[in-house]
Amino acid sequence: MDQTINFKEVTHTYQPDTPFAQNALNQVSLTIASGSFTAIIGHTGSGKSTLVQHINALLKPTMGEIEVSGRTITPATTNKNLKQLRKHVGMVFQFPEKQLFEETVIKDVMFGPKNYGASDQEARADAKQAMALVGLDEDLQEKSPFDLSGGQMRRVAIAGVLAMKPEILILDEPTAGLDPRGHKEIMDLAEDLHEHQGMTIILVTHQMDDVVDYASDVIVMDQGKIVKHGRPQEIFADPQWVYQMHLDLPSSAEFASRLITAGVPLKSVPLTIDKLADAIVEVVQGGHGHE
Amino acid sequence: MKDIIQIKNISFNYPEQEKLFNNFSMNIQEGKWTAIIGQNGSGKSTLARLIDGLIVLKSGQIIVDGLTVNDTNIFEIRNKIGMVFQNPEDQFVGATVEDDVAFGLENRQVPREQMHQIVEQSLRQVGMWDFRDRIPANLSGGQKQRVAIAGIIALSPKIIILDEATSMLDPRGRQDILKLVNQIKRENNLTVISITHDIDEAAGADQVIVVNQGQVVEADQPDHIFGDIEKLTSIGLSAPFTSELLSALKKRGIDSHSQYLNDERLITWIKQLISKK
Numbered sequence: 001m002d003q004t005i006n007f008k009e010v011t012h013t014y015q016p017d018t019p020f021a022q023n024a025l026n027q028v029s030l031t032i033a034s035g036s037f038t039a040i041i042g043h044t045g046s047g048k049s050t051l052v053q054h055i056n057a058l059l060k061p062t063m064g065e066i067e068v069s070g071r072t073i074t075p076a077t078t079n080k081n082l083k084q085l086r087k088h089v090g091m092v093f094q095f096p097e098k099q100l101f102e103e104t105v106i107k108d109v110m111f112g113p114k115n116y117g118a119s120d121q122e123a124r125a126d127a128k129q130a131m132a133l134v135g136l137d138e139d140l141q142e143k144s145p146f147d148l149s150g151g152q153m154r155r156v157a158i159a160g161v162l163a164m165k166p167e168i169l170i171l172d173e174p175t176a177g178l179d180p181r182g183h184k185e186i187m188d189l190a191e192d193l194h195e196h197q198g199m200t201i202i203l204v205t206h207q208m209d210d211v212v213d214y215a216s217d218v219i220v221m222d223q224g225k226i227v228k229h230g231r232p233q234e235i236f237a238d239p240q241w242v243y244q245m246h247l248d249l250p251s252s253a254e255f256a257s258r259l260i261t262a263g264v265p266l267k268s269v270p271l272t273i274d275k276l277a278d279a280i281v282e283v284v285q286g287g288h289g290h291e
Numbered sequence: 292m293k294d295i296i297q298i299k300n301i302s303f304n305y306p307e308q309e310k311l312f313n314n315f316s317m318n319i320q321e322g323k324w325t326a327i328i329g330q331n332g333s334g335k336s337t338l339a340r341l342i343d344g345l346i347v348l349k350s351g352q353i354i355v356d357g358l359t360v361n362d363t364n365i366f367e368i369r370n371k372i373g374m375v376f377q378n379p380e381d382q383f384v385g386a387t388v389e390d391d392v393a394f395g396l397e398n399r400q401v402p403r404e405q406m407h408q409i410v411e412q413s414l415r416q417v418g419m420w421d422f423r424d425r426i427p428a429n430l431s432g433g434q435k436q437r438v439a440i441a442g443i444i445a446l447s448p449k450i451i452i453l454d455e456a457t458s459m460l461d462p463r464g465r466q467d468i469l470k471l472v473n474q475i476k477r478e479n480n481l482t483v484i485s486i487t488h489d490i491d492e493a494a495g496a497d498q499v500i501v502v503n504q505g506q507v508v509e510a511d512q513p514d515h516i517f518g519d520i521e522k523l524t525s526i527g528l529s530a531p532f533t534s535e536l537l538s539a540l541k542k543r544g545i546d547s548h549s550q551y552l553n554d555e556r557l558i559t560w561i562k563q564l565i566s567k568k
Contacts, residue, residue, distance in 0.1 A: 044431055044461060150331050177377065179330040179456045179488040181527035186454035206461035233531045248462050257553070264565060273532075284481050286543060286565045 002152065003101040005032040005055055005168070010064035012224075022277070024050040025159035026224040027064070032217070037201045037234075039211040042221030048204045051221065055202065056089035057082045067225045083144070087116050090166030091155055094173045098156035105131070105156050106147075112164045124161070130163035131156075134189055143281075158189070169193060172204045178258045181280035187214055208250040212271045213237075220245060236271055252276040292453050295321035295450060296342060311337055314351070322482045324476065326493035326513075335486045337377030338502070339417030342484075343372050370399075379435040380428070381527060388414070388430075389423040390419060390443045398427035399446070403441030404429040416439075416478070417471060433464035437471065444475060451476070453485040459494070465489070484516050490517070494531045494553065500534040501526070518550020533557045549550040 012025040024047050024123070025241060032038050032146070039046045042240055054066055055061040057073045061239040066073045071085050093099070102108035109127035110120075132143070134155040136280065141149065145156050171190060175183040193199045204213060209219055211232055218235045222245055228235055232250075236242060239257045242249055251258065253269045256276055260266050269277040296319035304310045311334045319325050329335050340346045340354055344365045354362040355368045376382055377507045385391030394411055396406045414420040417437040422430065427438055436448040436456060443451060451472065457465040469492060476483050485492065493499050494513045501508040501516060509516055517523070520538055530538075533554060537547055547560055 043463070177455070179527055180490070180529035181330055208462075246463065252536075255532065255536065258554070259558060259561060262562060264558075264561055273535050273539050277536060277543055278563060281543045281545060282541060284561075 004034050004067075004069070005009065005030075005269060007031075008052070008065050009068075010061045010066060012054065012059060013062040016062060024196070024224050025054075025061075027223070028226055028227055028270035030112045030229060032200070032202065035194075035200055036217050036218050037191075037215050038217040039203045039205055040128065040143060040219045040221065041208070041211060041235075046219050046221040047224040049172060050224075052091070052172060055087050055168065055170060056091050058091070072132055083116070087164050088166055089168045089170065090161040090164060091170045092161050092172065094159055094175055094176055096161075096174075097145075097153035100145040100157055100160075103144060103270060104142050105136070105145050108156060109159045109163050112160050116164060116165060127159070127161045130159040130279070133162055133193070134159045134224060135185070151178055151185065154178070154186065155189075158186075162193075163175040166199070168200045168202065170204070171207065174203070175205075175207065175210075191212065206248075207243060208236075208248050212250045212252075220247070232271060234260065236269065239269060292316040293321045294428050295356050296484075297352075297354040298338075299354070301341065301353065302338065302349050303346075304349065309506060310505065314505065316351075317500060317507050317510060317562050319482065319484060320326065320498065322480065324473075324495075325498045325499040325500060326482065326529060327486045327500045327502055327567055328488060328490070328493050330488065333502050333526075334505045336454055338487055339374065339454050341434075343374055343410040344368060344451070350422075355421035366400045372452060373440075373448040373450070374442065374452045374454060375436065375439050375447060377455040377458055379432075382439060383427040383435070383444055385427065387423065388419060388425050388427055391438060392445050393512040395442055395446045407508075409445050410441075416444060416475065417528070421441045431464070432460050433467055436460065436464075436468050440468075440471065440475070444479060445477070449482070450482045452482065453483065453487070455486055455488070455500045457487070457489065465492075469495075479487065488528065490523070490529050490531050494533075501528075503527075513553075514551045516551075 003025060007028050007030045010025055010028045011023060014022050014024055040051065042048050046123060050059060054061060055068060060073060060077055061075055063075065067084060069088055100108050105141065108129055109130055110123040113123040113126045136155055136159060145153055167196060175186050187210055189203050194201045203215065217233055217234060219226055220235060236249060236253050239249055250271050252273050253271055256269050257267055266279050270279050298317050300314050300316055301312050302310060302314060303312045316469055327335050342350060342355060343530055344360045347542065356371050358364040358368055360368055377421060389410055392410045393406055396409060411420060413422055417435065417440050419437045419441060427563060457468050460468065472483060489515050494517055499513050499516050500510045508526065517531050517534050520534055523530050533552055552560060
């Protein structure tokens, strides 16, 4: 199935026809390739969340159109036609554990498939599979989700989305508030879903180290527009530009640019610790430096 | 150096759960920035609530600025402590920013004239005076935390406890809030306790206390704690960036022979390596 995402001149206006009207998206055109791991970055209020909410039609465009896996969303699209699309595009919001509500973990994870018409038996099977995917122990099935740790609750919420077997998964700051171990577990899960389940992953994030470590493509947003779309190396090649966008550099690039400012003649701006270490070794052993 | 908080042999568990603290002791020095780190569920936030008397000890004793935490002293102790929580929305009560900051003062029956002065001064100190008529719910995460902090400094506490106060903010918002708290700590002569799993934040503290499964694993200066990457990882934490870089350089045959260097010292050391060539 063709599951490319295509935005054509999409504009989204909040509170249209009022004095508070505000364009959150401004004639955005973009293509997200099937099977990619795309990070969407941009400072607070740049339009990231508005953009991704168009992909499963939680928001509809004020102007323009969006194509997702062969289905078209226009300003005139009615909710009736969106059920299949929404099943196809899984959306994990910030702090998704706040949306847990059932008495037991398994019931909560089954809720999505049942909502889309699955029988009890089918829903249970899908839920079990989703729980296994996110690494939740079978013993937890009959527990109350509210007795679990924060990291586990978040995985229950993600399992609830995965139980609907989406082909596109949108993660809106999925690691906010987690400790380093929980953070790594969730990001490794996203990588696993991408590599082994073939899902298209769209990650909204402020964590530039995650962008470098996990994403193949990066979209940079500013004032409701896409200002850059490329591989991480291309996005972070110009530190000045990154700062202008009110964004941070990945830790290694940040440290490298401080070294360069301090007079250490690094030849490039490395994005990972290993590449940074290589670059430092090259300078130290290469006989550069003071005469 | 005076210990402003002494925790002596405390034990605590939530109903029907295993013991979180068992005969746990530690001290917090006055005027210092102490970071308490540990993974989710290690008991960090419970500790903050025990100090503030929000939950009650099973056994042991906590002394805050010379007063034992108990029913008699609780209000005096709470006047000494300001808490900033992870989600500021959980603690907003006022209809406007100004009302919200005034709330604590009204509770303490501060005269109106004086109250206006204190509210203005506090909001100016956190850079939010221009937002005084706004509705707190409509502010950004970082702005909300600033208002929460203004509400706290209005009551002139001696101790500020940050309970993962920056974990919901983006990296820039996080740095701004830490800078602000640092400035307020200096100007108002405060003790800061920061409960966090942001390792790079903890690396900037005067003292770091590592808590795991209700026990103090280590209490020391950041230098001594952050060199041991394996140990930090084994309790669910990560190492600061500079420790990771030192370790990567060591693998490539360049050994600093020190466990931990902060940013500045690491840059200085790398510059020295080059000039020796």
